[in-house]
Amino acid sequence: MDDELQNFVKVWTLAITSLCYCFYVSARLPKGLLRLISLFPILLLFVYLPLNLSSFHLCGPTAFFLAWLANFKLILFCFDQGPLSPPPPNAVHFISMASLPIKTKHLHIENNLTKPLKSPDFAQTKQNTSNVVPKSMLFAVKVLLLAVLFHSYNYKQHLHKNVIFAMYCVHVYLQTEIVLALCALPALAILGFVIEPQFNEPYLATSLQDFWGHRWNLMVTSVLRPTVYHPIRRISTHIVGSRWSLLLAIIAVFVVSGVMHELIYYYLTRAHPTWEVTWFFIIQGVAVAIEVVVKKVVPVKLRLHWAVSGPLTLGFVAVTSVWLFFPQLVRNKVDEKTIGEYSKLVDFVKDLLPF
Numbered sequence: 001m002d003d004e005l006q007n008f009v010k011v012w013t014l015a016i017t018s019l020c021y022c023f024y025v026s027a028r029l030p031k032g033l034l035r036l037i038s039l040f041p042i043l044l045l046f047v048y049l050p051l052n053l054s055s056f057h058l059c060g061p062t063a064f065f066l067a068w069l070a071n072f073k074l075i076l077f078c079f080d081q082g083p084l085s086p087p088p089p090n091a092v093h094f095i096s097m098a099s100l101p102i103k104t105k106h107l108h109i110e111n112n113l114t115k116p117l118k119s120p121d122f123a124q125t126k127q128n129t130s131n132v133v134p135k136s137m138l139f140a141v142k143v144l145l146l147a148v149l150f151h152s153y154n155y156k157q158h159l160h161k162n163v164i165f166a167m168y169c170v171h172v173y174l175q176t177e178i179v180l181a182l183c184a185l186p187a188l189a190i191l192g193f194v195i196e197p198q199f200n201e202p203y204l205a206t207s208l209q210d211f212w213g214h215r216w217n218l219m220v221t222s223v224l225r226p227t228v229y230h231p232i233r234r235i236s237t238h239i240v241g242s243r244w245s246l247l248l249a250i251i252a253v254f255v256v257s258g259v260m261h262e263l264i265y266y267y268l269t270r271a272h273p274t275w276e277v278t279w280f281f282i283i284q285g286v287a288v289a290i291e292v293v294v295k296k297v298v299p300v301k302l303r304l305h306w307a308v309s310g311p312l313t314l315g316f317v318a319v320t321s322v323w324l325f326f327p328q329l330v331r332n333k334v335d336e337k338t339i340g341e342y343s344k345l346v347d348f349v350k351d352l353l354p355f
Contacts, residue, residue, distance in 0.1 A: 011049045018042045023094040027087045036078040050267045056338045063267040072223045096187045101219040146174040153339045165322045206306040208288045228256045247289040254285025269332035280324035
């Protein structure tokens with residue numbers, strides 16, 4: 001464990017040093033090919049760095065922050081786009097914004113003004129969740145639920161496998177939201193940044209479009225939109241027309257997301273890709289595209305009520321997750337490693353307590 005912590009410090013020391021280079025050198029170069037060439041070694045380095053870690057709780061977030069978020073933000077930065085353009089006033093802000101799921105208050109306001117309008121159902125459910133339960137209380141409940149889940153794993157041998165997979169679905173949501181929020185907390189406290197909300201209560205989703213576009217992992221959505229969706233739609237519009245370009249862009253976003261998840265799976269398992277998780281996202285993309293077409297044809301009054309469409313949405317995501325998202329992790333015992341690391345953390349904390 002000591003070696004893993006030392007490697008973790010080394011990885012992030014290299015990452016921070018590299019981002020300083022991006023701020024002090026690459027940012028001075030003109031946008032376009034020249035800046036991209038100057039950043040290309042950093043992009044490769046960020047893909048390599050997570051290979052130096054083996055634990056789930058250190059490797060997983062590091063891979064997500066560096067190999068995915070930071071690299072995509074730096075690619076946008078090469079062309080004066082994304083959250084790093086224009087460059088923040090100092091290196092600390094640049095490093096924080098590049099490597100963590102955060103945005104300054106100024107950028108957060110801009111996004112609220114420029115992002116697409118949401119559907120009335122989404123706006124209403126968002127307003128309801130924000131007004132009924134305070135965010136701090138809701139976050140505390142989620143932390144408690146995650147702790148209960150970890151404790152429940154002690155009785156896995158007595159549970160049906162479908163119950164365990166259902167627990168895994170809840171686990172992925174809770175742990176991802178909690179870990180990302182905690183990782184961004186220092187920047188919030190020290191620099192006064194506004195944390196980019198990673199999730200917006202996905203269990204309240206009324207459709208797949210609502211789930212993936214407005215509620216699940218919103219930082220990834222905001223990064224994939226300018227790096228994949230807009231370019232694909234702009235290019236394909238001249239070839240197949242605006243109607244088909246919309247569908248191609250949606251599917252392309254999910255294909256790229258699947259490939260990036262495949263990369264993260266490799267970091268966690270060190271096993272050859274099986275492309276199951278990529279197919280999971282391709283299926284989600286095709287389903288979202290079909291849903292978009294259906295919504296354009298079917299009048300609002302004839303659509304399913306949210307009390308029906310909501311459970312159907314969550315059921316579809318859960319069933320396809322059990323089919324394609326989890327098997328590779330379970331085969332390589334990543335789930336057992338995760339539970340074991342949590343147990344070690346609990347024992348470590350107990351040893352520190354004076355009672």
